[in-house]
Amino acid sequence: MAAHTTNVPDLELNNGVRIPQFGFGVFQIPEDDTADAVRTALEAGYRHIDTAQMYRNEAGVGEGIEKSGVPREEVFVTTKLANDAQGHDNAINALEGSLRRLGLDYVDLYLIHWPLPHQDKYVRTWEGFEELLRAGKARSIGVSNFQVEHLEELARRTGTVPAVNQIELHPALQQTELRAYHRAHGIATEAWSPLAQAAVLSDPVLTGLADKHGKTAAQVVLRWHLQLGNIVFPKSATPARIRENIDVFDFELADEDLEAIGKLDADHRTGPHPDTFRG
Template sequence: MTAQTENVPEIELNNGVRIPQFGFGVFQIPPEGTAEAVRTALEAGYRHLDTAQLYGNEQGVGDGIRQSGLPREELFVTTKLANDAQGHDNAINALEGSLQRLGLEQVDLYLIHWPLPSQDKYVRTWTGFEELLRAGKTRAIGVSNFQIAHLERLAGETGTVPAVNQIELHPALQQTELRAYHRTHGIATEAWSPLAQGELLTDPVLTDLAGKHGRTAAQVVLRWHIQLGNIVFPKSKTPDRIRENIDVFDFALSDDDLAAIGKLDAGHRTGFDPDTFGG
C-alpha cells in the first residue's frame, strides 16, 4: 500500500459499503492503452477505478488489475450500463458481459449511465439492478446523470434509494440544489468531468489559488471536490498527470478559497443535458 492510498478518505454509502473518495476514470482512454493507464494509476496509489460499458475499455481495466498483482479486495471497481441495454432483463445480462470483460465475479458499484427519460425504462432497469444486488453480482447500485425528478420517481415506484448519483460537477457547474437533495436522501455525490475537461484551468481565480498553495490549478479544483465531500475520479493517460492528480492530500483550501471558487458557478455544462439526452 502506498502513502497516497493511505491518504485517500473513504465514504460510507447508504448500504454500508465504503468507497474511496478519490479514484481513476478511464473515459476516452483508448482500449489499447487502458491496461497501462490503470496499472500506472494503481502504482500511484489509486484503488478506485471507474469505467462503463459505453467506454469500450472494460477488458483493459481488467487486464490492468491483473497485471498490477493487487488483491481484488483492495480495489473498488465501478461500471455503468450501456444506454441500449436498459430494461430489467437487459440490465442483468449486460452486467454479466461486463464481468466477463473485466475478469471479475463481482463489481463494487453498478450504475445506470443515463436516465433517458424519453425511453421511460429506467424504473424497470432499476428493478433489474436490485436483483443483481441481491444476487451478489454488485456490492452497491446507483445512477448517473439523474435529476431530482428522476430520483423522486425511482423512490416513489421502487421504495429504494441509489447509493450514488454520478453527475457532471465542477466549479462552473456546482449542482448546489442536486447535491443538497443527495445529502438529504443519503445519496453520495460523484463528480464526472471534475475539471470541466480542462476548460477552467486558466481561470484567474484558480491560477491565483494555485500560486498561493504552490499547486496546479487542477490540484486546486480536485482539492475543492474533496473538501465539498464529492467522490471524484479524474482521468488521464499521462503518467505524470496521473500521479499529480492524486497528490492533493497534504494541503487544504481555506473558507475564503472555497468561497472564491463558489463564485465561479455559471450553470455551464460540458456534456449533455440529462433531461433531453437520448430523446
C-alpha cells in the same frame, strides 16, 4: 472515516459499503492503453477505477488490475449500463457481459449511465439492478446523470435508494440544488468532468489559488471537490499527470478559498443535459 496508506479517504455509502473518495476515470482512454493506465494508477495509490460499458475498455481495466498485483478486494470497481441495454432483463444480462470482460465475479458499483426519460425504462432497469444487488453481482447500485425528478420517481416506485448519483460537476457547474437533495436522501455525489475538460483551469481565481498553495489549478479543483464531500475521479493516460492528480492530500483550501471558487458557478455544462439527452 478510514484511510488507505495512500491517504485517500473512504466514504460510507448508504448500504454500508465503503468507497475511496478519489478514483481514476478511464473515459476516452483507448482499449489498448487502458491496462497500462490502470496499472500506473494503482501503482500511484489509486484504489477506485471508474469505467462503463459504453467506454469499450472494460477488458483493459480488468487486465490492468490483474497486472498490478493489487488484491481484488482492495480495488473498488465501477461500471455503468450502456444506454441501449436499459430494461430489467437487459440490465442483468449486460452486467454479466461486463463481468466477463473485466474478469471479475462482481463489481463494487453498477450505475444506470443516463436516465433517458424519453424511453421510460429506468424504473424497470432499476428493478433489475436491485436483483443484481441481492445476488451479490454488484456490492452497491446507483445512477448517473439523474435529475431530482428522476430520483423521486425511483423513490416512489422502487424500494432501494441509489447509493450514488454520478453527475457533471465542476466549478462552472456546481449543481447546488441536486447536491442538497443527495445529502437529504443519503445519496453520495460523484463528479464526472471534474475539471470541466480543463476549461476552468485558466480562470484567474484558480490560478491565483494554485500560486497561493504551490499547486496546479487542477490540483486546487480536485481538492475543492474533496472538501465539498464529492467523490471524484480525474482521467488521464499520462503517467506524470496520473501521479500529479492524486497529489492533493498535503494541503487544504481555506474557507475564503472555497467561497471564491463557489462564485465561479455559471451553470455551464460541457456535456449534454440529462432531460434532453437521447443516448
